[in-house]
């Protein structure tokens with residue numbers, strides 16, 4: 276089996292929808308991160324276009340330096356086949372690049388892009404099922420076997436719901452873009468044209484452009500905010516992924 280990713284596939288999440296009006300699993304909100312950094316060494320982080328846009332703006336690095344493209348055999352994401360992009364080398368999942376057996380942004384056990392980290396990092400270790408009105412219907416914990424957490428005061432459930440809703444909206448948007456790109460790739464294949472590469476895929480995502488050196492030029496992405504506007508995002512240094 277390939278590497279595990281830092282969030283649950285959408286298909287699996289939907290399997291856990293429960294009936295009734297009582298929120299399940301709210302006791303998990305007492306989860307407290309001790310900043311051990313293990314999750315940043317254990318899981319691969321799937322990226323959406325908005326995740327990538329935030330990181331391009333924050334780091335000034337081009338997408339090609341921020342992404343590892345993983346094949347279906349390298350990553351366990353069978354529950355979300357629609358997230359794989361059709362490239363000349365086969366179907367690939369866009370994930371955050373690793374260096375030295377860990378996320379490339381883990382530095383001295385701290386997240387160096389905390390305010391701009393991907394949504395999957397913000398959400399870990401929660402798997403949230405939202406109700407029709409946007410409240411938390413069910414809360415489960417993902418794989419926390421190597422997570423050196425403790426239990427402390429309960430986190431605000433509204434923040435968790437807001438984070439989950441944003442993550443879902445960004446994922447839906449990204450999936451639509453992948454589906455459209457893959458459709459055009461299959462058409463190209465059918466008429467005997469060469470398949471487009473990852474560079475062409477980045478172009479379809481309309482990412483911010485990166486200036487010379489390490490400067491990123493902020494551009495408005497149509498229909499979305501790339502602002503790091505979540506609670507605690509102004510903090511520097513490593514913070515719990517789910518804060």
Ligand code: SF4
Pocket residue numbers: 314315320371378379380381382385386387388389392393396516
């Ligand atoms: S929290 Fe930061 S260091 Fe950890 S996986 Fe996410 S981006 Fe990388």
Ligand code: SF4
Pocket residue numbers: 307308309310311312313314315399400421422423424515516
């Ligand atoms: S979420 Fe868990 S594994 Fe990740 S840094 Fe915090 S305590 Fe460690």
